[in-house]
Amino acid sequence: MAQTNSSPPSDFIREMIEEHIRSNRFQGRVATRFPPEPNGYLHVGHAKSICLNFGIAAQYKGACNLRMDDTDPSGESLEYVESIINDVRWLGFDWEDRLFYASDYFEQLYQFAVQLIETGKAYVCSLSADEIREQRGTLTEPGKESPYRNRSIEENLALFAQMRAGKFEDGAHVLRAKIDMVSPNITMRDPVFYRIKRATHYRTGTQWCIYPMYDFAHCLSDSIEKITHSICTLEFENNRPLYDWILDQLNVDYHPQQIEFARLNLSYTILSKRRLIELVGREHVTGWDDPRMPTIAGMRGRGYTPEAIRNFCARIGVAKNDNLVDISLLEHCVREDLNERAPRVMGVLRPLRVVIDNYPEGQVEEFECPNRPQNPGMGSRMVPFSRVLYIEQEDFHENPPKKYYRLGPGREVRLRYSFIIKCVNMVKDKQTGEIVEVHCTYDPETRNGPPSDGRKVEGVIHWVSANHSVPAEVRLYDRLFQIADPMAKEDDFTKYLNPRSLETLTSCRVESSLAGALPGSRFQFERLGYFYLDPKDSSPGKLVFNRIVPLRDSWAKVASQEKK
Ligand code: ATP
Ligand code: MG
Numbered sequence: 001m002a003q004t005n006s007s008p009p010s011d012f013i014r015e016m017i018e019e020h021i022r023s024n025r026f027q028g029r030v031a032t033r034f035p036p037e038p039n040g041y042l043h044v045g046h047a048k049s050i051c052l053n054f055g056i057a058a059q060y061k062g063a064c065n066l067r068m069d070d071t072d073p074s075g076e077s078l079e080y081v082e083s084i085i086n087d088v089r090w091l092g093f094d095w096e097d098r099l100f101y102a103s104d105y106f107e108q109l110y111q112f113a114v115q116l117i118e119t120g121k122a123y124v125c126s127l128s129a130d131e132i133r134e135q136r137g138t139l140t141e142p143g144k145e146s147p148y149r150n151r152s153i154e155e156n157l158a159l160f161a162q163m164r165a166g167k168f169e170d171g172a173h174v175l176r177a178k179i180d181m182v183s184p185n186i187t188m189r190d191p192v193f194y195r196i197k198r199a200t201h202y203r204t205g206t207q208w209c210i211y212p213m214y215d216f217a218h219c220l221s222d223s224i225e226k227i228t229h230s231i232c233t234l235e236f237e238n239n240r241p242l243y244d245w246i247l248d249q250l251n252v253d254y255h256p257q258q259i260e261f262a263r264l265n266l267s268y269t270i271l272s273k274r275r276l277i278e279l280v281g282r283e284h285v286t287g288w289d290d291p292r293m294p295t296i297a298g299m300r301g302r303g304y305t306p307e308a309i310r311n312f313c314a315r316i317g318v319a320k321n322d323n324l325v326d327i328s329l330l331e332h333c334v335r336e337d338l339n340e341r342a343p344r345v346m347g348v349l350r351p352l353r354v355v356i357d358n359y360p361e362g363q364v365e366e367f368e369c370p371n372r373p374q375n376p377g378m379g380s381r382m383v384p385f386s387r388v389l390y391i392e393q394e395d396f397h398e399n400p401p402k403k404y405y406r407l408g409p410g411r412e413v414r415l416r417y418s419f420i421i422k423c424v425n426m427v428k429d430k431q432t433g434e435i436v437e438v439h440c441t442y443d444p445e446t447r448n449g450p451p452s453d454g455r456k457v458e459g460v461i462h463w464v465s466a467n468h469s470v471p472a473e474v475r476l477y478d479r480l481f482q483i484a485d486p487m488a489k490e491d492d493f494t495k496y497l498n499p500r501s502l503e504t505l506t507s508c509r510v511e512s513s514l515a516g517a518l519p520g521s522r523f524q525f526e527r528l529g530y531f532y533l534d535p536k537d538s539s540p541g542k543l544v545f546n547r548i549v550p551l552r553d554s555w556a557k558v559a560s561q562e563k564k
Pocket of ligand 2: 037
């Protein structure tokens, strides 16, 4: 497992932090935070931010806080808070006793707002939301000053207190910063800091009917927590002057540095909470933790490991430009991790009955199969062989195409770790013409060795003994979307969902050693991929596997072509 523990390569954020350490800008301290809004489950984009913030804190012997950025009551809930806590911990990060809630700062934030009013830097504006939007101007047109901009400090203080006291209807007034309506940066055109909103907050209940806006609350929450580096995604670049303006006006003790980086976009999926909520709400998936979802909970349920996700985040690095990362890189990281640790077993997804005509009825022999041929330390297990076996339907072809090295009429193939068999006959269903059984003979002298006459048998296929294998259900997952960039589509993105993103196979057979496997274990089914014994849906006597990833690695292929 490469990378997990070695320190990540440097990037522009780490370079800036090192410069701040050298110049003693924050007395050498490094303090970061991961600030999710609890209005949805975390996705792999958040994992990038989590790895970055916690990773930087660990690297520079600082600390990273987990902060619920819960200043907007709509859509926030305790369920989401719990999922976030669970997911960050599962990813392997520890915030010790530093779990904070922006809603705990409501009183302090209110007092900061009062302070801005007192110094003439904020005013109560009684325009409607539409009017404010209209008067804000555009990139090419300056904004217009609000007629309420020059209210006296006393009037502003009184109105703001009444706003808090619930004297006005929702939307009747807002608190705005008094900055510059002709600023080329639209964010600086008297942004709204507080609005009246009668909504029950999942923590503060109905204690408040005014709520602070993100721009106002975020910088001050950072400052209250003595954060040094406030790392956020690129769309906040234009908000940085406002971040600094607020902290400068209030002359706070702690003025963090905001740094923006490019958010993660991943092909064939969607990384936007708003859209993921839609998938859940419209029941396109079974929930936030559906194994097809790009959420941490979904990936955990599918069988991804935290190490694989962390390695992926380290591999993609951080940059200043938005791009679309190929999902096959994530799948590659999953394989790379599981390749090392997942024991090999045999399982047949779509069984085809094979009768070995010359193998004695009732006889059973066992083959010792290594759990990982490249690593003898992982041991071995005994796999029974008998007269009736199952192989994969697609490993038999009545009219084999070119370059097909598996079984067909008159052809020979090696059964993995066991004998070479030769197809001598097949039985078809009289009605459908479907092949239901294949008859073979085995060559006893090929037990674990090549034929002595020097004939070449190239194909190797997996198999299980019919009587010894155990039944299993297997879910095969494919990409959630049919197109690489559903985020870029203007029309209903759900049109591009992949209708074949889940296939459930209910008549699979797996080798007997899996009968006692621990739920939550991961295996490589030879030739088929990595599988997770689903702890949620399996029960004693019922094995349910999720395919985590198939074996074919399209990333490695692309990468090796690029090298050429
Ligand atoms: P979304 O855009 O999915 O609705 P969000 O940005 O509103 O997400 P937050 O809960 O505010 O979600 O995000 C918490 C932190 O995670 C923020 O610092 C945000 O910048 C970061 N983050 C969110 N999405 C990504 C992403 N795709 N890549 C990297 N970081 C992200
Ligand atoms: Mg956000």
